[in-house]
Amino acid sequence: MEATLLRTPLYARHVALGARLVPFAGYEMPVQYEGVIPEHKAVRTDAGAFDVSHMGEIHVDGPTAQAFLQSMLSNDIDRLSDGEAQYTLLTTDAGGIVDDLIAYRIAHGQFYLVVNASNRAAVYAWLQEREPRGCEVRDASDDYGLVAVQGPRALERLGLQDAPSFTHAMGELDGIEVMVARTGYTGEQGVELCCAEDDTEALWDAILARGVTPCGLGARDTLRLEVCFPLHGNDITPETDAISAGLGWACALDTEFTGVETLRRIKAEGPVRKLVPFVMEERAVPRQGMPIEGGGEVTSGTHSPMLDLGIGMGYVPTASAAPDSQLVIDVRGKPRRARVVKKPIYRKET
Amino acid sequence: MPAVESYPDDLHYHPEHDWARVDGDDATLGVTWFAQDSLGELVHYEAPEAGSTVSKDESYGEVESVKAVSDIIAPLSGEVLEVNQKVVDGPETVNDDPYGEGWLIRIRMSDTAELDALMDAAAYRAHVAEQ
Numbered sequence: 001m002e003a004t005l006l007r008t009p010l011y012a013r014h015v016a017l018g019a020r021l022v023p024f025a026g027y028e029m030p031v032q033y034e035g036v037i038p039e040h041k042a043v044r045t046d047a048g049a050f051d052v053s054h055m056g057e058i059h060v061d062g063p064t065a066q067a068f069l070q071s072m073l074s075n076d077i078d079r080l081s082d083g084e085a086q087y088t089l090l091t092t093d094a095g096g097i098v099d100d101l102i103a104y105r106i107a108h109g110q111f112y113l114v115v116n117a118s119n120r121a122a123v124y125a126w127l128q129e130r131e132p133r134g135c136e137v138r139d140a141s142d143d144y145g146l147v148a149v150q151g152p153r154a155l156e157r158l159g160l161q162d163a164p165s166f167t168h169a170m171g172e173l174d175g176i177e178v179m180v181a182r183t184g185y186t187g188e189q190g191v192e193l194c195c196a197e198d199d200t201e202a203l204w205d206a207i208l209a210r211g212v213t214p215c216g217l218g219a220r221d222t223l224r225l226e227v228c229f230p231l232h233g234n235d236i237t238p239e240t241d242a243i244s245a246g247l248g249w250a251c252a253l254d255t256e257f258t259g260v261e262t263l264r265r266i267k268a269e270g271p272v273r274k275l276v277p278f279v280m281e282e283r284a285v286p287r288q289g290m291p292i293e294g295g296g297e298v299t300s301g302t303h304s305p306m307l308d309l310g311i312g313m314g315y316v317p318t319a320s321a322a323p324d325s326q327l328v329i330d331v332r333g334k335p336r337r338a339r340v341v342k343k344p345i346y347r348k349e350t
Numbered sequence: 351m352p353a354v355e356s357y358p359d360d361l362h363y364h365p366e367h368d369w370a371r372v373d374g375d376d377a378t379l380g381v382t383w384f385a386q387d388s389l390g391e392l393v394h395y396e397a398p399e400a401g402s403t404v405s406k407d408e409s410y411g412e413v414e415s416v417k418a419v420s421d422i423i424a425p426l427s428g429e430v431l432e433v434n435q436k437v438v439d440g441p442e443t444v445n446d447d448p449y450g451e452g453w454l455i456r457i458r459m460s461d462t463a464e465l466d467a468l469m470d471a472a473a474y475r476a477h478v479a480e481q
Contacts, residue, residue: 031417032390035352035390035391036390036391036415036416036417037391037416218390218416218417222416283394283438284394284396285393285394285414285419287419302416302417303393303394303414303415303416305416308393310394332412332419
C-alpha cells in the first residue's frame with residue numbers, strides 16, 4: 001500500500017523534522033511534528049507553516065475561459081479583477097458540490113484554481129469534459145510547490161507587506177520567486193506561497209529559518225474547524241447543497257451556473273436541514289459520522305485546543321439549527337449534550 | 351512537558367500497552383509511554399465508575415487525542431476502587447507522567463494469578479520494538 005502513496009517535494013524535510021506521516025488523499029503527509037496542540041497554538045499566537053503541495057493547481061486560460069468558469073462555478077467570477085481571488089464552488093446539476101476551491105484571476109483570460117487534493121482528478125476531469133473552444137484547462141499540480149504560512153505574525157516573519165484578503169501578486173522570499181496569495185484555511189492572517197516545484201525545499205527552509213513553526217494536517221483540521229471552514233468530503237459533498245451548508249454567500253444566484261435552479265429553489269423554500277457549528281456541553285469529543293438525536297449527523301468533530309472543549313459541525317433539521325438550540329450527540333452509545341453556536345466557534349479576543 | 355520513553359522495571363505489562371503496579375491485593379493501572387506517544391496529546395478520558403468491575407483483556411474506558419480515540423484494556427480483573435480525577439480533569443497528565451500522576455484507575459484484584467500472564471519490562475520493551 002505505502003509504495004503507491006505519492007510524496008510532495010517536502011517529504012524528506014518532513015522525515016528530517018520527525019513528522020508523523022499518514023496517508024491523505026493519496027499522499028504521504030505530515031499529520032504532526034511536535035504535536036497538534038502546540039502547532040495549533042503557534043498559528044493562533046505567532047506563525048505556522050503547512051506543506052499544502054498536495055493540493056491541485058489547475059490553469060484555465062483563453063478567450064472563453066472567464067465565461068466558461070462563470071458557467072461552472074457558483075460565485076461571480078466577473079467580479080474579479082487581475083490580482084484578486086474568490087472562494088467558490090464547482091457544482092453539479094442537482095446543486096451538489098464537486099469541490100470547493102479558490103479561483104485566482106491572473107490576468108484577463110487567465111485563471112488559476114487551487115482545489116482539494118482529494119478532488120484534483122475529479123475537478124480536472126469535470127472541467128476538461130466541458131471545456132469549450134477557445135479555452136484550455138491544464139492540471140499543473142505537479143509543477144508547483146505550495147506552502148501556507150498562517151498566523152498573526154506570519155507577514156512580519158516573512159518580511160512581506162500586508163495586502164487585502166483574497167488578493168495575490170508575484171513576489172520574492174529570500175531570492176525565491178513566489179506567487180503570494182493572501183488566502184488560507186485557518187482564520188488567521190497569512191499567505192499561501194506558490195513556487196516552482198524545484199524551489200519548494202528552499203522556500204520551506206527559508207520560511208522555517210524565519211522562525212515559523214512547521215505544522216501538520218492535524219492542526220490544519222482543528223484550526224479550520226474552530227472557524228467553521230467546511231472540509232470537502234466531510235461537511236460538503238456532491239450530495240450536499242451550498243444553501244443547506246451555509247455557503248449561499250459563495251453562490252451568485254443571479255448568474256447562470258450548473259445547478260443554479262436547484263439552489264434558487266432550495267433558497268426560496270428554505271433548506272430542510274442545515275449545517276451548524278456546535279460546542280459540547282459535556283466532556284466528550286464529537287467525531288464524523290456520530291448521529292445527532294432528532295435526525296442529524298456530525299460531519300466534523302474534534303477537540304478545540306483554544307476552547308479546550310469538544311466542537312464540531314453537523315447537519316440538523318432546520319428547527320434545531322438556530323444558535324443556542326440544544327443537541328444530543330450519540331458518542332459511541334452515550335448521549336452527550338451539545339449546543340448550536342454562531343460562526344465562528346472560536347473568535348479571538350480583541 | 352511530554353515524558354521521555356521509559357518502561358519501569360517494577361510494573362507488569364499487557365500487550366495492548368497497559369501497565370499494572372501491584373500493592374498487596376490492589377493494583378494501579380495506566381497506559382504505557384508507547385500508548386500515549388502513539389495517540390498524541392490526550393484531551394479526554396472516559397473513565398469507569400468507582401465500584402464497577404473491570405475484566406482482563408476487556409476495555410474499561412477510553413482515552414482520546416485530538417485525532418483519535420482508543421479503548422483502554424484492563425491488564426487485570428477486579429473492582430474499581432478509585433478513578434484518577436486528576437486525569438479526568440487534565441488528560442494531558444498521562445502524557446506528562448504516564449506511570450506516576452497519570453495513572454488511570456486503582457482496582458482490588460479478583461484473581462492475582464492473572465499476573466502470571468503479564469509481561470515484565472524486558473519482555474514489553476521487546477514487544478514495543480516489534481511495533
